[in-house]
Amino acid sequence: MSAMARPRPRVAAAAAATAAAAALALTGCSSSGSSGSGDGQIGFVSAKGSNISKAEVGHRQDAPDLSGSTLEGTPVKLADYRGKVVVLNVWGSWCGPCRAEADDLQRVWEKYKDQGVQFLGINTRDPEITNAVRxxxxxxxxxxxLYDPAGTQLLKFPKGSLNPQSVPTTIVVDREGKLAARAVGGQTDDALESVLQPVLAEQKQ
Structure with missing residues (x-):
């Protein structure tokens, strides 16, 4: 095209930027981590040889204001669980590693749900809700x-934070509503507990 080509309208440019951000946040279903944004930042500690990153107390960013409807149509907000340690799991019914880790997640949920822990899934890129329910x-x-087919909730995570890096990703939010840890890829129950237990052991402020 020549210099005579007209620039794109701002709306189109904004839409393209949003689409690019969504593509980055929703890197295809994978059981391995990416060289993502968060790990090299001040206050972040990555477990060597693993896909786990942690933020120490005092260096944590606020979790985003996640809200919407569950797969069953019930309104839910992350803020409703303030005071509990929340385990967020990003998943899709189309994702093999998500299917592999589901039993482990359920076991850990059942073990800790009476100990001040709340699990909350974020179902993404499932255009048919019936697939997710099944x-x-x-x-x-x-x-x-939460039913989030377009990835709208995932785009709320602060840039450079312990944000989702792929599907699946599991994120631990501390009692103060701050992003404490992230495990990228499918998890076993032992690996998930190793991330959850230190945050659960922290004293309430």
Whole structure:
């Protein structure tokens, strides 16, 4: 095209930027981590040889204002769980590693749900809600999940934070509503507990 080509309208440019951000936040279903944004930042500690990153107390960013409806149509907000340690799991019914980790997530949820812990899934890129509901039924998942087919909730995470890096990603939010840890890729129950237990052991402020 020549210099005579007209510039794109601002709306189109903004839409393109949003689409690019969504593509980055929703890197394809993978059981391995990416060289993501968060790990090299001040206050972040990555476990060597793993896909786990942690932020120490005093260096944590606020979790985003996640809200919407669950797969069952019930309104839910992350803020409703303030005072509890929240485990956020980003998943899709189309994702093999998500299916593999579902049993482990359910076991950890059942073990800790009476100890001040709340699990909350974020179902993404499932255009048909029935697929996500079927996934929960087949896997016996009992914790709620936000239905987020377009990835709108995931785009709320602060840039450079312990934000989702792929599907699946599991994020631990501390009692103060701050992003404390992130595990990228499918998790076993032992690995998930190793991330959850230190945050749960922290004293309430």
């Amino acid at each position: 996934f929960e039924q087949e896997k016996g998942v009992t914790f709620p999940s």
